[in-house]
């Protein structure tokens with residue numbers, strides 16, 4: 001029997017961030033148990049890893065901004081001289097069918113929280129991003145309804161947004177956590193949670209080991225419900241493992257650079273460059289593409305032909321120079337969607353010593369650095385450089401559901 005001061009279940013981007021933040025605050029012996037053979041085997045490995053800040057709640061904007069600051073200063077944040085993950089600050093363009101007044105309001109909301117944003121008109125978008133069509137007319141993806149383009153009135157641009165490498169960032173956080181003294185055990189699956197009886201007392205692993213501990217953090221991503229069941233904890237939130245697809249297409253030289261991260265409401269897609277600009281990765285921002293509830297152990301990891309067909313059609317509309325010939329591939333990953341308000345649920349629960357960081361609903365990569373910060377501040381009462389000032393109560397288990405503009409990844 002082994003002892004730990006904290007056990008973190010799950011070594012994805014969330015668990016590794018929490019472990020790093022706890023270990024660097026002298027909380028005692030921190031042990032991460034991860035059932036996979038390495039990092040990023042769950043949601044994190046499939047992530048598009050876009051780090052942008054436009055959300056409907058000011059606190060979420062701030063959490064995303066503080067996470068963005070961490071990713072933009074990753075070497076300093078992690079203390080790793082040459083981290084594996086690099087932040088690509090290519091900016092993000094929101095083509096949401098805005099009027100000038102709506103775009104200005106969105107810009108002002110970001111600026112009020114300390115962000116940087118500007119409103120562009122159609123000519124401004126074309127000047128910066130010549131590859132992009134500036135059509136704002138909703139587009140029928142079946143091709144049945146004739147389409148005639150109409151120029152957008154206003155777009156919002158977040159120049160500091162971008163993307164990182166999700167697997168590399170996960171590995172970096174594990175390296176940083178280990179350097180600070182945490183132990184990270186791969187191929188270590190929790191099969192039971194011990195309680196005593198009103199507080200946690202340890203975890204049993206499938207290989208027969210037991211780790212005794214007074215504090216457990218459930219950071220098991222799409223498997224979180226199973227762990228909460230093992231602990232006998234009912235969160236009171238509906239968190240659903242959900243299959244989410246993304247597609248890849250080569251970017252030939254006739255498609256001019258630069259291409260930013262784009263959210264495109266007219267066609268319901270998002271996209272960004274991948275592989276040093278040689279590829280474009282694209283996915284959906286439509287709620288109906290986040291509706292396939294699945295058993296996380298039986299995920300169909302290939303993308304559906306219907307998904308690829310409709311989304312490539314949408315991409316051609318937004319990037320007219322993209323040739324129609326060429327292969328489109330795709331994969332599917334997992335979101336853990338919080339159906340009540342598409343925000344994560346973080347912090348202590350009704351069971352003494354059982355903490356959760358569950359239900360990231362497609363936002364977990366950008367929020368991960370600050371989720372670690374919030375959890376570690378709440379557990380240890382200490383602060384460090386880069387910490388967020390957003391209180392844990394904003395996302396606590398006992399909050400009432402937040403009001404959001406849209407119950408989707410665009411929340």
Ligand SMILES: Cc1cc2nc3c(=O)[nH]c(=O)nc-3n(C[C@H](O)[C@H](O)[C@H](O)COP(=O)(O)OP(=O)(O)OC[C@H]3O[C@@H](n4cnc5c(N)ncnc54)[C@H](O)[C@@H]3O)c2cc1C
Pocket residue numbers: 009010011012013014015033034035036040041042043044045046047048049050051188189190191219220221222223227244245246332333334335360361362363364365366367
């Ligand atoms: C296609 C796709 C695109 C996305 N794009 C973005 C984006 O652009 N921006 C953004 O911010 N977010 C994005 N996300 C969301 C983001 O990737 C997730 O919110 C985030 O990775 C969740 O991290 P996690 O650590 O909670 O989960 P995971 O990465 O799933 O980690 C949980 C870990 O727990 C382990 N585990 C489970 N059960 C046990 C057990 N019993 N014992 C031990 N270990 C266990 C699993 O093996 C897993 O490694 C995207 C997600 C997907 C799928």
